[in-house]
Amino acid sequence: xxxxxxxxxxxxxxxxxxxxxxxxxxxxxxxxxxxxxxxxxxxxxxxxxxxxxxxxxxxxxxxxxxxxxxxxxxxxxxxxxxxxxxxxxxxxxxxxxxxxxxxxxxxxxxxxxxxxxxxxxxxxxxxxxxxxxxxxxxxxxxxxxxxxxxxxxxxxxxxxxxxxxxxxxxxxxxxxxxxxxxxxxxxxxxxxxxxxxxxxxxxxxxxxxxxxxxxxxxxxxxxxxxxxxxxxxxxxxxxxxxxxxxxxxxxxxxxxxxxxxxxxxxxxxxxxxxxxxx
Numbered sequence: 001x002x003x004x005x006x007x008x009x010x011x012x013x014x015x016x017x018x019x020x021x022x023x024x025x026x027x028x029x030x031x032x033x034x035x036x037x038x039x040x041x042x043x044x045x046x047x048x049x050x051x052x053x054x055x056x057x058x059x060x061x062x063x064x065x066x067x068x069x070x071x072x073x074x075x076x077x078x079x080x081x082x083x084x085x086x087x088x089x090x091x092x093x094x095x096x097x098x099x100x101x102x103x104x105x106x107x108x109x110x111x112x113x114x115x116x117x118x119x120x121x122x123x124x125x126x127x128x129x130x131x132x133x134x135x136x137x138x139x140x141x142x143x144x145x146x147x148x149x150x151x152x153x154x155x156x157x158x159x160x161x162x163x164x165x166x167x168x169x170x171x172x173x174x175x176x177x178x179x180x181x182x183x184x185x186x187x188x189x190x191x192x193x194x195x196x197x198x199x200x201x202x203x204x205x206x207x208x209x210x211x212x213x214x215x216x217x218x219x220x221x222x223x224x225x226x227x228x229x230x231x232x233x234x235x236x237x238x239x240x241x242x243x244x245x246x247x248x249x250x251x252x253x254x255x256x257x258x259x260x261x262x263x264x265x266x267x268x269x270x271x272x273x274x275x276x277x278x
Contacts, residue, residue, distance in 0.1 A: 015092035016148035019085045026076035026083075032069050036088040036109060038155050039064040039074070042125065044081030045180055049073045050112045057176050063121070064114045065159060072112070077180040078201040079187050084125070086151050104160035115158050124150045177202070178216040181209075185225050189232055189251045193225050230266045233259060237271050244271050 017035075026046075039048065040063045048064055049055040051071040058064050066072050068090045076083075093106055128147050131140050181202060185193060198221065199209045213221045229251040236247045248259045260270045267274070 014145050014148070015089040016145065016152060017087040018144065018148055018151075019087075020082070021085070022080075022082040024076070024078075024080050026074070026081060028074050030071055030073045032071045033066075033087060034068055034090075036068050036090055036093060037066040037072075038086040038088065038151070039066065040084040040086065040121075040125065040151070042082040042084060044079055044183065045077040045176065046081065046083055047075045047077065048114075052112060056114055057173070058114060059176070061117050062114050063117055063155060063158075064112065065155070066112045067109050070112060077184075079180065079184040084128075086148060086155075088152060105156035108159060113159070115155075115162050118154065118158055121151070121154045121158070124154060174212045175216050178213055181213065181221070182217075182224065185228055189229055190249070191252055193252060195221055226262050227266055229253065229259075230262050233263070233271065234267065234274060237274050247271065 022043075030049075039046065039058060041058050041060050043060065046058045047055050048058055048066075049072060050066060056064075057077075090109070093109055096106065124147065128151075131143055131147070135143070181198060184198065184201065191197075195206050195209060199206050202209065204212075210221060213219075213224070217224065219227075233247050233251045236242055236250060237244070240247075242250070244256045244259070248254065248256045251259070253259050253262075256271070260272075263270050263274070
């Protein structure tokens with residue numbers, strides 16, 4: 001279903017509106033805005049579908065532009081994700097298009113696309129994060145319009161100068177998917193991670209999940225999960241005073257003896273031996 005969701009109106013003194021999402025399970029079904037939209041991933045990945053293209057994956061190394069009144073749907077890859085969305089008043093873009101600096105971008109506002117992020121864009125986003133964490137709320141609000149203008153100007157420069165990123169190959173899509181699966185495993189080690197539960201999260205059959213994971217990483221998903229548990233448990237044993245049982249529970253294992261077997265397999269020593277002073 002398509003609906004209009006106004007982000008800017010006559011009551012707003014600015015031509016930009018910035019929103020930040022920092023959550024798990026983010027998903028918005030098909031909709032449209034009466035303003036242009038710049039989608040800027042900060043952590044994790046997003047799947048973007050538009051009325052003119054197939055679903056594409058957007059990572060922190062890229063950003064997307066969606067024109068006003070353009071139907072689209074977004075969904076986060078499983079696990080925690082963070083992204084910023086900058087909404088832009090179309091009349092501002094039209095007016096700026098009469099000026100030299102924005103003409104190239106103004107000619108392209110009727111098409112969506114994904115572009116490669118730049119070091120300048122990353123620097124502006126880091127500045128936003130630093131000001132938000134260090135400045136008072138009032139001081140940050142005073143600086144936000146300037147930050148929004150910087151984000152808009154850098155994104156429009158990139159759109160005007162760069163070609164859109166080509167659609168990823170099947171191999172690239174699989175590598176991106178496996179990267180998201182690995183991140184999901186690392187973020188949920190304290191859960192009951194099974195091939196079935198991970199497949200359910202990513203809408204993959206057991207056979208397809210195990211096949212692409214092995215093809216991309218040259219190790220099984222079970223080996224990756226167990227190795228990640230051991231690596232995390234080894235850090236907890238070495239750097240904390242948690243009991244071996246507590247360490248086991250922290251990495252999703254109910255049995256310290258099973259953790260000891262995994263230690264022997266991957267590190268050739270036991271948790272107790274690792275903790276002994278040397």
